Amino acid sequence: MTTLLTVENLETYIGQFHILQGVNLTVREGRVTVILGRNGAGKTTTLRSIMGLTPPRSGQVVYQGQSLQGLAPHVIAKRGIGYVPEDQGVFAALTVEENLKLAMRTKDAATEDRLALSLDLFPDLKIAWKRKGGHLSGGQKQMLSIARAFLNDNRLLLIDEPSKGLAPIVVEKVMGAIQELKKRTTIVLVEQNFIMASGVGDDVFILDDGRTVYAGSMHDVRGDDALKKKFLGIGV
Amino acid sequence: MSLTLNLLVNGVALGALIFLIAIGLSLIFGLMGVLNFAHGAIFIWGAYIGWAVYGATGSFWLGALAGTAVGLVIGFLMERLFIRKFYDNHVGQILLTLGLMIVLIELLKIVFGPNILGFDKPESLQGVVTLLEDSFPVYRIFLIGVGLLVLLGTHFMLTKTKIGMIIRAGVQDPEMVQALGINVRRVFTGVFACGAALAAFGGVMSGPSFGSIHPELGMLNQLNAFIVIVIGGIGNHIGAALGALLVGILQTFMAYYVPDVALAVNVALMALVLILRPQGLFGARG
Numbered sequence: 001m002t003t004l005l006t007v008e009n010l011e012t013y014i015g016q017f018h019i020l021q022g023v024n025l026t027v028r029e030g031r032v033t034v035i036l037g038r039n040g041a042g043k044t045t046t047l048r049s050i051m052g053l054t055p056p057r058s059g060q061v062v063y064q065g066q067s068l069q070g071l072a073p074h075v076i077a078k079r080g081i082g083y084v085p086e087d088q089g090v091f092a093a094l095t096v097e098e099n100l101k102l103a104m105r106t107k108d109a110a111t112e113d114r115l116a117l118s119l120d121l122f123p124d125l126k127i128a129w130k131r132k133g134g135h136l137s138g139g140q141k142q143m144l145s146i147a148r149a150f151l152n153d154n155r156l157l158l159i160d161e162p163s164k165g166l167a168p169i170v171v172e173k174v175m176g177a178i179q180e181l182k183k184r185t186t187i188v189l190v191e192q193n194f195i196m197a198s199g200v201g202d203d204v205f206i207l208d209d210g211r212t213v214y215a216g217s218m219h220d221v222r223g224d225d226a227l228k229k230k231f232l233g234i235g236v
Numbered sequence: 237m238s239l240t241l242n243l244l245v246n247g248v249a250l251g252a253l254i255f256l257i258a259i260g261l262s263l264i265f266g267l268m269g270v271l272n273f274a275h276g277a278i279f280i281w282g283a284y285i286g287w288a289v290y291g292a293t294g295s296f297w298l299g300a301l302a303g304t305a306v307g308l309v310i311g312f313l314m315e316r317l318f319i320r321k322f323y324d325n326h327v328g329q330i331l332l333t334l335g336l337m338i339v340l341i342e343l344l345k346i347v348f349g350p351n352i353l354g355f356d357k358p359e360s361l362q363g364v365v366t367l368l369e370d371s372f373p374v375y376r377i378f379l380i381g382v383g384l385l386v387l388l389g390t391h392f393m394l395t396k397t398k399i400g401m402i403i404r405a406g407v408q409d410p411e412m413v414q415a416l417g418i419n420v421r422r423v424f425t426g427v428f429a430c431g432a433a434l435a436a437f438g439g440v441m442s443g444p445s446f447g448s449i450h451p452e453l454g455m456l457n458q459l460n461a462f463i464v465i466v467i468g469g470i471g472n473h474i475g476a477a478l479g480a481l482l483v484g485i486l487q488t489f490m491a492y493y494v495p496d497v498a499l500a501v502n503v504a505l506m507a508l509v510l511i512l513r514p515q516g517l518f519g520a521r522g
Contacts, residue, residue, distance in 0.1 A: 051415055077417035089412035091405040102401045103416045148416070 252383025260431025266471020282436025307436020
């Protein structure tokens with residue numbers, strides 16, 4: 001299976017804080033790679049470093065065989081990486097339609113197809129089409145943010161904690177959509193909710209104190225209670 | 237009745253002028269988080285270039301075009317050479333733009349001298365019009381029309397074009413705009429240069445309105461523009477227009493009835509808004 005993205009010994013600072021102290025990831029094409037870890041482990045910073053939003057001080061990010069080092073976030077995005085941030089990043093002053101149009105890099109038939117599929121996955125967006133982003137529910141914002149990232153011809157989606165703050169029924173809907181998107185694109189999913197992540201994940205990386213401390217398959221993690229207790233704080 | 241109506245028209249015309257300088261300041265602050273203390277200096281550079289070209293060619297419109305173009309160039313260079321190095325440093329921005337303001341004003345004095353220069357109305361905009369049995373200076377009505385046109389143009393650009401969408405999105409979250417694959421820095425440069433051009437255009441328009449220009453005029457109008465963006469809400473063009481109207485009308489009435497406190501009343505209004513509604517009277521909460 002082709003490797004789409006590799007992250008090697010990533011070290012990132014935020015101000016004077018040394019947040020990432022050696023993160024390593026290998027993301028294989030067509031799979032859902034889940035990054036797990038406690039609060040403050042460096043999961044969000046890892047995604048932000050890949051996107052160039054919090055540029056790493058050292059280490060390598062290689063996407064489709066090319067280094068992303070020193071590239072501006074908009075260049076990285078155009079290489080084919082969609083980003084769904086933890087706070088969803090929905091523009092409050094723009095309608096659902098405008099949020100999607102703004103993200104659309106091309107207006108070809110394939111993009112229109114992906115838009116149609118997004119609206120099939122999230123019919124709520126069709127209903128709220130003319131509603132401002134600031135007036136959407138948390139679930140609708142999450143759906144819009146995922147649809148916006150999927151809209152372009154992105155071979156990789158970075159999705160940061162899509163279950164955060166959502167009601168269980170909405171979480172189910174969002175996870176169902178991620179299952180569907182998994183058939184069409186590669187996903188890196190950051191999650192705190194292990195049960196949710198275990199339903200869609202294939203490969204797992206666990207971060208602790210800014211370092212990769214485990215790399216393996218979701219199948220193995222599911223069965224390893226000691227590992228879950230040690231790094232994820234999940235009781236057995 | 238006649239006096240009140242006259243003061244009202246004068247106030248709205250002054251509001252239109254203040255709007256021209258405030259709209260750029262508001263969008264620049266909203267989008268880039270840069271409070272540009274040199275905005276008033278660009279305004280007055282526009283006025284002087286307009287005056288010089290008007291004087292040399294006899295065409296007010298050519299003067300307006302030249303003043304606006306110089307504002308555009310100053311804004312473009314200022315953003316490219318200086319401001320973009322200070323996006324993450326707010327203290328640095330204040331010191332930098334204050335310094336640029338001093339340099340620009342002193343340069344102006346070197347080129348044009350420190351004295352007051354007379355600025356006549358163009359022939360086509362002299363005289364008065366009679367409306368509802370009252371007479372109003374044509375130039376004041378013209379200024380109101382210009383302000384309205386700029387507001388409509390800005391509104392169209394912000395609500396109907398992709399650039400407008402990027403600006404509205406960027407005011408809230410420039411980082412996310414970048415993550416969508418949009419080069420937000422290029423938009424920053426464009427907005428900064430256009431904001432500066434509008435201020436310079438306002439400078440040219442203010443010349444015939446005040447009848448004369450002097451190097452310190454930029455600072456006076458900049459102060460009004462700061463008051464307007466605090467009242468109107470940052471990055472909000474409708475708020476800037478309503479705020480400018482409020483400040484223009486209030487200042488005109490106060491200048492007539494209690495001239496000593498005309499500016500103080502607007503500053504007090506700004507302080508009151510900052511205490512009671514920090515997001516501005518017309519800005520969104522939070």
